[in-house]
Amino acid sequence: MNRRPTKVNDLVLRNFITSIGMCFAITVFMAVMFGFDLEDQIFENQVSTMADQLSESVQPESGTRQTVSGLEMEYFQGTKAMPEWLASQIKPDWKAGEYEVFGGERGHYHLAVRENDGVKQYLIFNARSYVRSTSQVWGFVILIAFLGGLMLLVSIFFMRRMTRKLTMPIEKMAAAVTSHSSLEPATLGLGNGPVEIDILAKAIADKDRHIEDLMQRERQFNRDVSHELRTPLAVAVGAAEIIEKDGYKSSAFTRLESALGNMRLLTEGILWLAREPDRTSCNAWKAGEYAIEANKHLLRSDKVETSIFGNRDIDMPVPEAVAQVIVGNLIRNAISYTSEGTVSLSISERSLSVKDTGIGFDESQNDNSGFGIGLSLVKRLSSHFGMKIAVAAREEGGTMATVSW
Helix, strand or coil: CCCCCHHHHHHHHHHHHHHHHHHHHHHHHHHHHHHHHHHHHHHHHHHHHHHHHHHHCCCCCCCEEEEEEECCCCEEEECCCCCCHHHHHHCCCCCEEEEEEEEHHHHHEEEEEEEEEEEEEEEEEEEECCCCCHHHHHHHHHHHHHHHHHHHHHHHHHHCCCCCCCCCCHHHHHHHHHCCCCCCHHCCCCCCCHHHHHHHHHHHHHHHHHHHHHHHHHHHHHHHHHHHHHHHHHHHHHHHHHHHHHHCCCCHHHHHHHHHHHHHHHHHHHHHHHCCCCCCCCEEHHHHHHHHCCCCCCCCCCCCCEEEEECCCECCCCCHHHHHHHHHHHHHHHHHHHCCEEEEEEEEECCCEEECCCCCHHCCCCCCCHHHHHHHHHHHHHHHHHCCCEEEEECCCCCEEEECC
């Protein structure tokens, strides 16, 4: 499952709020726990101090009980005078020290144990009335939560200002890239954004200009080359047509005619690469018929049959000249590498395929001709006009090239 894209500003704020919330929750928990622990420490120290004083001043006499003023403590020598429930909570093997006894509804007791002349002395303090109730604890938590929420809102306000200052230039750059606008910092209006963003925008703008310059140079070179080739090519084609009318047609003439056909397709293809894509369309069936007819002279023998089948009313989303270059190169390659069998062109709603029973794409790659610049030109033209091409060897032998749109 693909994750939904997130804006930089939302990502920063979300992580900031999550981290602050977690830190706040941990702080509240620690504050509550520390508060209870602090109370226990205070009570324990009070009981311990008073127990030490009594142990030194009171004569040991088992079974006595007395009330200690101040924090309403009770002093016992031995456990006989204790309430039965309290005596049951005290273990005889407890050594001198401080302990806690939980008496349920009777209270929460802090106990100091001392020993004098073999008599155990117990100082008991019921801290229930001094411990915060549940409602008081919740009140404390709510107060801390309110103060924390207030601080969180203040932090979000300043964090949002900071993130907007940081992410606004990035969002402007993304919008400029999407709309193919200028990436110059002055044009984007980055203002007082971070220095790194300004440097990045300038670097991208410089790279964009460099790429555009290279593309313009390539287009100009393609135009110059194609125009320079057109005139001598037209002269050569005219001379070949005159020779053919005179009835002279040798193997050398056939090779010349094939080479001129390759040059014509190459020149037309290069010229179209130098232009912006034209969104006109043409009939794929007619382009296929023209390509087969124009390359029949390359058939090596009568053992190779050419055919075209499919839907006659399908349009390719390219000008007619471009379709002739693409389909013509594919048909020419198929015929050149097929000594017997079939070369067929099939046309469907969104693609056309050229199949042959020749030596196969894997084998033809070992040769320097045929699939070389012709196939490269087809790929570049297809990409230039938003189409895709796939060429692969067939399991039953031969090659299949598919152009889809």
